[in-house]
Amino acid sequence: MIVAFENDRLVELVEHLRLAVVVIAPDFKIGWASKAAAAMDGRTADVLVGRSVWEVWPDLDALELGAAAKQVMKAREPRSVRLRFANLAEERRWAITRVEPWGEGIAFITREVTAQSIAQTELDDLRSKHRLLTQAAEEVLWEWDVDADRLVWSPAGQTFFGEDIPDGVPIRWWLDRIHPDDRARVWSGAQEALSVGGGVWVKEYRVLAAAGRYARVRTRAYPTAEEAGRPTRLLGALIDLSAAHQAAEELRRLQAELVQMSRISAMGTMASTLAHELNQPLTAARNFIGGLERAMAAKELDRELLAEGVQHAKLSIDRAGEIIRSLRRSIDNRTAPSGVVDLRTVCDDALAMVLLGVDKASLAITLQVPRGLLVVGDAVQLQHVFINLLRNAVEAMHASDMKDLGLRASDAGAAVRVEISDRGPGIPAAERNRLFEPVASLKERGLGIGLSISRTIVEKHGGKIWVEDRKDGGTRFIVQLKKVD
Template structure:
C-alpha cells in the first residue's frame, strides 16, 4: 500500500510537471501566433492608409515590399478596383481566384476550396496570407507538440504541425482562439508523451526503499521469536553434542558440585551423581611415569589445567589411565561461573589408534603394489603398441619389394637389375627395422639419441623414394622447395622416422580425393631448419586437434594414436619440436623444427 501511494504521488508530481511545461509552451506559442496576426493586420491598415492618401502605385509598391519583408506568411498584396485586383509586389505563384467586393471595414475572405491561403481586406487593399507559414519550425518549442489552426466556420484544418507519431502514454490537449478580433481562428495544442517520460528509476528506488522498509519491519517483528528459537535450538544442539561425545564431560559450579554430566562421564567416573562434589569420585593419582600430581592445585586452577600424561583414575580397586582438562567458565565481567571437566580413558584409545594405524599402513602397501602392477602392464602395452606401429612401415616395404622381385623373376626373360634393387631395398628395410628396435630400446632406457650431422634434404628425398609406389598409386602431385643442403644435428634414423610418419599420414588423409597434392619445404630460421609437410586433404577436425599429439587419440579406424606422439617425442629429444595445424586454405600442415649443425658442434 505504501509503495502504491508513493508511486501514485510520483506519477501525479511528474504529470503536474509535464502539464506545467505543456501549458507554458502552449501559452508562449499562442502569444507568438497572436502577435503574428496583429502584424498582418498592421500591414493591412498601413497599406490601406497609404493608398487612401493617393500614393502613386509604384511608390506604394516599394512601401509594401519593405513592409512585408519581415513577414514570410504574407505572400502578396493587391490593390483592387471594380475592374479587378492588381498585385503591388511580384507574385511567388498563381493566387487563388477571389472576386473583389468593395467594403470599408477589415474582414477575412476565403477562396473557394480548402486551400491554406486566405485574404485580409480593407477598402481596396487585399493582403494574402499563407497559413502554413504561420508555424515555422523555429517558433515551435524543443519538445514535440502538435499545433493545428482551423477555419472558424468549417473547422477544416488551415495549418498544422504534427509532433506525435509515437505510442502515447500521456496526452495533454488545449484549444484556444487566436487573440485578434479580425482573425479569431481556433487553434489546438496537443502534446503526447511516451512511457519513457515516467520516472522509472525513481519508481524502482521507491519500491526498493519500501520493500527494504517492509523487510526490516517484518524482520524486527520476528527477531525476538527467531532469537528465542535459535537459542533453544543452540541449547539442544549443545546438549546433543555433549550427550553424544565419547569423552566424559562434567559441568561444575564454582564450588565443584556436579550440575550436569553426559553418559560417557557416568561410565568413566563410576558413582558420579548430580548435586554431589565431583572430587568424591574423580580421585586422580600419579603413576610411576610422572611426577607427583598436585590435585588441590588442579581443582582450583584458573587457566584450564590439563592432567599430565600418565595420570591414573582410582576406580574402586583398579586404576585406569586417563587424560583430561578442567576449563573455567567466565562471565561478562570475568567472574567465575563454573568449570567443565573433560576426561577420557587413554588405554582403549591408544589400542584403537594403533589398530587403525596398522590397518592404514597395510592398505597403503596393497595400493602401492597394485599401482606398480598396473604401471608395468601399461608400460608393456605402450611398448608393444609402439613397436608394432613403428615396425609396420618397414615390414610393409619389405613385403612390397619382395612381391615386386617375385613378379620380375616370373617373367620369361627376367631383368636381374630391378630384382637386385628390390632385394637391396628389402635388406635396407630389414636393417631399418633393426635400427627401429634398437632406437625403441634406447628410448625405453631413456638414453640420449645419437647426434650426428644429418642432411634433412637427403632424408626427405630418401623417404619420398621409399613412398614412390604409394604416390604413384594415389596419383599424388609432389611439390618440394628444398635448398641444396640443410644440415642439422640429429639422429638420421629418427629424422627419417618422423618424415616417413608425416608423409604416410598425409597420404592416408588424401586417399580417394581428386587431384591430391603434397608439399614439402625447408626454410632456415634463427639457428634452426624448419621442415613443412602439407597435404590437400580435409584438414584436422576441431575434435582431434586438441589431442593431436596425445597417445591413443586418433581419427583413423585402425589407428593406434601413437605415430604422432612418438614423432613429437623423438623431435623433442633431438632438441626440436613437432607441431600440427590446419593450412591457411585447406589440408593439414605439420612443422618439424631441428637445430642447425655448425662446424663447432662436437658430433661424430
C-alpha cells in the first residue's frame, strides 16, 4: 500500500465496524480502501489502490467532494459533504462523507444514508400533500399533541372560528369555545379516547364560531402515536352541521304546516259535507216546529195535526242523526291499517304542528318517546289522533298557572302505551262517561267530534284509548297501540 495504517488493530476495527474508509496520499492517489468502501463503489480494493481519485471518480468535482479534498489537504481542517452518486450498477445512492486530515494525506470516511434520504424525501412529500389537502378541505382539521399541549388547526379553522389562530394553541383554547352545557361531556369523551386508545372518537356538540354564533358540529378523531401503551396525539376533523340542522328544522316546519293544511282541508271538507247533508233535514224540522207553533196559537187545537207535525219533526231530526252515524260508519268500514310506523317521528311531527303559533316560553314540554319504537298502523291517522289530544291539552291549560305538557311513550310488552298529559282543570266525573260520544264537547265552541273520531281511529288500529286524572292535577289521555314484533 502507498499509505498504510501503522496500527493493524485500527484496520481490524474499521473492517469490523464496516466503515467505508478511503486513505488518500498527498498526491491524491488512493493508498488504502476498506472492504465497506469497495462494496459501496462496486469495485474491489485492488482496483482502487494506487490510482488517482480523479481517475477513479471522474465526477468528484461535480459532487463538491473534489474541492473539499483539496481544501482539507491544504488547510488541514475537516469538512463534511453530502452527495448523491451512482455506483457501477447505476444505483442511485446518498451519502455523507467526512474529509479528515490523515497523516500527510487525507481520508474519506463515508456513511451511506440512502434509506434515510428516501424516507426523508417521502416524509417531505407526505407533508407537502398533507398541507395541500388541509388547504383544499372544507372540513376543519386539527391535531393535538397531548404531551406538549399543542393544538394545531388547518387553514379552514381560521374561517370557521372567524379569527387568526396561532400555530399551536393549548387545549384550553378549544374548550373555552365549547358550549358550557356540552363542555364536560366532550372533554370526558376525549379523555376516554386517550385512555382506551384505538378506534374512532365521535362527538356532536356546540362550539362558538364566527360572528359569535354557536354552531352545531361533529368531531371525528383518532388517537395515534402511542408511547408506553398510551396515545400521545389526537388527529381529527370538525364538520359544521349547522346548515344541515337548519334544513332539517325547516323541513319539519314545512311538514307541520303541510299536516295542518291537510287537517284544515279535511275538516273543511267534512264541515262542508255535514253542512250540506244536515241542512235539509234540520230545515225541514225547523219548518215543522214553526207550523206547530202556529197551530198551537189557533183558537181550536187540532190534535191530529199537532201529532203529525211532531212526528215529521222527529223523523227529520232522526235523519240528521243518521247522517252523522253514516259518516262514522264510513270510517269504521275502512280496512284496518297494517303499516309500520315510527312512533317518535309521528309524535315529533304532531307536537311541532300543535306548537305552531303557541307561546312556547310559557309552556313546559316533556317529550319522552324512545327512538326506534315501532307500532302497527297508518302514520297520518295516528298523527291526527295525537294532534287532537295535544291540542286539547294545550287549550285545557289556557287559564292555568302551571302549563306542563307531557308526551311520553313506553314499551308495554305486546303493546306500546302513549300518554298525553296536562295540568288543566281536569274533566268532571259526570262528563267522563260520554266524553268519546259524538257531539260531546267540553269546549264552548267545539263540534264535539274530535275525541269520537280519535277513538274510532285508535280502535280501528286494534288499540284502546281512555282518560285518567293526574294525582297532582290535570288530565292524562292513554292510547294503547299494537307494537311491531
